[in-house]
Amino acid sequence: MPPFPLTRRRMLQMGAAGLALSQVGLRPDPAHAAETVALQLSWLHSVQFAGSYIAQRNGWWRDAGLDVSLLQGGPNAPVEPPVVAGNALVGISAADYTAAAVAQGAPFKIIGVAMQKNPFVIASLPENAVRQPADLAGKRIGMAIANTPVLQALCQLNDVDFNAVQIVPTQYSAQPLISEDVDCLLCWETDLPVAMAMQGIKAVTMLMADHGYAVHSQTYIATEESLADRRDALVALMSGEVRGWNAYRADTDAAAALTVEMFPDAGLDLPTQKLQAQRQVPLMFSAQTDQHGFGWWSDEAVEDNIRTLALLGSKVTPDLWDRSILDAVHGG
Template sequence: MPPAESYSLDRRSVLRLGLLGAAAIGGASMLAACGSSDSSSASGGGSSDPDAWTFQVNWTPDITWAGTYMAAEAGLYQKNGFKKGLNSLAGGPNVAVEPIVASGKANMAVTSSETFAAAVAQGADLVAVGAFMQKNPYCVTSLPANPIRTPKDMVGKKIGVSANNNTLFAAFLKANDISEGDVSKVVVQNDPTPLANGEVDGFLSYVSNQPVTLQLKGLQPINMMISDFGFALYEDVYVVRREALSSQRDILVAGLKSEIAGWQLAIKDQAKAVDITVNKYAKASNLDPKQSALALKMDLSLAQTDYTGQHGLLSMNPTDINSNVATLTSIGIGGVSASNYTNTLLDAVYANGINLV
């Protein structure tokens, strides 16, 4: 089993900001960057099977997809009308999921706000139908001896930032009226050891990654969530083709209902969710059970808010949608608007109440 430090930073940052850069700078079209897709049950390509829930995710098998695994384990896809069950298409650093769902090769995909918006800006007629992480998972991590609790606390300090996150960090500073010259940015890799060793005062982190690594080292990280300071971006956004909202509505509702029910099962029994992820569905990934358990707990804390408590998991508050659009504009992605987000499928999923299991 690999050490905790080998757990990829931002499971999606290479894909996310690499494609963001291509879109913003005018590089190769994302819509042509389809790439190949590995699958746990079938390979990508061709039209999606009408008897299976073809679900494209944007990273390799890990605890990120625990809800999907719980749904599969409970046979929820079959119960909701998919005779062949789940056809999960794995992603990775060389897989752009937006072209796959836009072409109809998958019923639905999970992606980041940035790559979704960049695809829309390039002409993909995609719509977000739900968001798992209501709060952005990025944070600036520090340690108790030298805490960073607000953006102003970063002034005059060394902050470790990986190359993939330069755009994100610059936009966060701008949103908080901090000059880049007021912060000493240190280029780091994904491993938070520079923070543990005191080489930097803070570390731009994915909250269920580097902070977890530090916890497993016996440290007590302090996480300043960027979402608490004017930087709103959903994470793990569920997207579909706009046309499919009408032509495949029943299929999308059934699949989304299965996904959400799986997440509700994972919330109720996190230990089982970790067990089947580590020992069955993502066994080949050689995941650390302790790290996976901590990561799942943190991910779920970002998925459950007062709003989702009232309206159901994945539900998107209109106020938050507007904030997401504003943040995307601030990092240089135009072309996306509130019309690219809808709760209509969730309204159908929750027609009889938000508790599905």
């Protein structure tokens, strides 16, 4: 499925047209009143969720009879409770968090995978770089203690002696690396390295997904109940997402600009958003998604995830993933 040939100008025009329509009061016929659903995002608004904004702005959900509200996340806004409670039809989670919630009795399925590659990286400075897992030995790594199992799994996958790495508990901030209190950081490809780049500091990043750490991230989750009873809404929601993310891929700068425009109060900075948008692309799109469509995953990927999750202490089975919604989206 080829990505949409969508230029930035065209997209903004469409956005403006959608806006104009809603202003003259061309609402959907009450007989086909839009179904109201919510998508619970996993963090604050940013280009991380730009595909959804594009779908929203272009009215792709509205045309499918869906009135979608995008609920922002935050440090005290876990994704799972609103999805379990039914406040949100779909939530943006990650395979490890979803697995943990399922182990606690939540009836979740993963119905789409936005980040095929886990965004965790080891970031370091060029003069003292960590380019492959073996370089970790003897290094001081700044990270949250809670992420210890992640580092353990990486070491185990690559035969690195975990005890040779010195963990320094730090805030989620690049500051300890810049001031050389640590040699490297465990962080996301798309945030701290981007922040550093914007400050003119070039960082070397080693993507853990390139070294066997297979954990699907930015996964779409829904409850089994919704999968049974609200299938149409799920399909409509996911098709909007697919369409939005394809448009995103076509012009990440336009996606970043739309994000900044839609959330003027979020304190977003356009150059930063543009850089983040670019860096997200290789994590979300691959030959596989080119072939099967956005959000799709292979059975091998599921096997890899199950193996990595086991290293993190989670036992999951392949039926945590449910491809039926994506099949309907890409099939129809």
